[in-house]
Amino acid sequence: MTRKAYSFVRTFAAGPTRDFCVDRHYLLCASAGALRLEAQGRAWLLPPARAALIEAGRAIQVSVPRPVTTASVLFDTGFAPPPPAPLTVFDLSPLARSLVAECGTWGDSDQPLTAYAETLFAALAAVTWRLAEQPSPVVVPVGRSPELRRALRLTEERLDREVRFEDLAQEVGLAPRSLARRFSDETGMTWRAALRRMRLLRAIEELAAGDTPVTKIAFMVGYTSLSAFNAAFQELTGRTPTDYRASFRP
Known part of the structure; x- marks a missing residue:
């Protein structure tokens, strides 16, 4: 059994555009460097302190112009509702950034989340889903x-x-x-x-x-x-x- 929500941090080397699609709602946060995301004829730049919220099953293209470090949080579709839009880039509030950092303790595992962890992930979803209603202007x-x-x-x-x-x-x-x-x-x-x-x-x-x-x-x-x-x-x-x-x- 995979957790209802989990988080991980990863560093990517610069590379060409590649396809990306997961079966969970995906919160992607850049902490160093910048990503480019493209879907449905639109593209976004994702610099640090911003986040992208990607709907489960939504195919996008990702390019890494320079090395980048990201923090990712994945939500089971039964745990969090569909995002306000298929793909949105927005500014992270101090509260959202703190919640992303705190949720980083729980990676992918067959062990269920504790009640405290579930509360944290639910709070992060509530905050970031609300922030996603105000998209960033960094559209390419x-x-x-x-x-x-x-x-x-x-x-x-x-x-x-x-x-x-x-x-x-x-x-x-x-x-x-x-x-x-x-x-x-x-x-x-x-x-x-x-x-x-x-x-x-x-x-x-x-x-x-x-x-x-x-x-x-x-x-x-x-x-x-x-x-x-x-x-x-x-x-x-x-x-x-x-x-x-x-x-x-x-």
């Missing part, structure tokens, strides 16, 4: 067509320098107007907005990776003005880059 633009996915990939490869939309259109074999229409139809945003979002998400990855100065990160992701970078970052996340990095730590 994703396309459906091969041309748009290639255009996004090329854009991501050139975030540290000037990128010309006309050059991208030519490289993917579409007229600029046609590519612009693909961006609108498949991502719900313009290419310029997608470029901005991708630069900020790359900045979040850099903030999670270490202690590189914020000014250097701003230039690394294509900004020539620190004030413009700070304003764009705060508009997306509601925090300054320095405050966002501080939130990664307990």
Whole structure:
């Protein structure tokens, strides 16, 4: 008999995208590094102090741009209700982070949970299910067509320098107007907005990776003005880059 809920911590090396699906509701928390998760034509960045709640049986794709350490909690479908959405990324509250740490004592085992452990896991489910109702804005633009996915990939490869939309259109074999229409139809945003979002998400990855100065990160992701970078970052996340990095730590 497997426990109704259990937890484990694991470190993953950088690696390519792989498929992921489990038969339990899955709470995935990044504690160092960042993951990318993709499902149903949408993708999310999962930096530290954030969590992803994945519905049981839901197939997603996971990529690890850099080494990452995660804390995972799995809930039997008879123990916890279906999550608010098939896949949601959200900020962990101090209470949720404490509960994740406390539940780490109970790994997978044939021994049943104690009454105390069941209470802890039930409290963690109640808190994180509620937090999942307020998703994080760190959503990555994703396309459906091969041309748009290639255009996004090329854009991501050139975030540290000037990128010309006309050059991208030519490289993917579409007229600029046609590519612009693909961006609108498949991502719900313009290419310029997608470029901005991708630069900020790359900045979040850099903030999670270490202690590189914020000014250097701003230039690394294509900004020539620190004030413009700070304003764009705060508009997306509601925090300054320095405050966002501080939130990664307990």
